[in-house]
Amino acid sequence: MSKENITFRIDSDRKAALDAIAIHCNCDRNYVLNEAVATYLEMYQWQTEEIQKGIAEANAGDFASDEEVKATFARLTNVY
Numbered sequence: 001m002s003k004e005n006i007t008f009r010i011d012s013d014r015k016a017a018l019d020a021i022a023i024h025c026n027c028d029r030n031y032v033l034n035e036a037v038a039t040y041l042e043m044y045q046w047q048t049e050e051i052q053k054g055i056a057e058a059n060a061g062d063f064a065s066d067e068e069v070k071a072t073f074a075r076l077t078n079v080y
Contacts, residue, residue, distance in 0.1 A: 018032050
């Protein structure tokens with residue numbers, strides 16, 4: 001995979017935070033930025049795919065019944 005340079009502006013506080021992470025991880029700022037971008041892209045792509053699946057299900061009329069919603073809500077709010 002080829003690599004390209006990119007330039008953007010960042011708040012000084014965020015730059016300091018990136019540098020602190022790089023020092024803690026014993027790596028350079030470039031590595032931290034690449035990891036952050038990769039993580040963001042992975043999350044955004046997953047989220048977009050899940051939204052598209054939900055839209056397809058809704059368009060197909062595939063909805064949870066009232067009973068399924070109530071059962072899920074009860075399971076998630078049950079205090080142990």
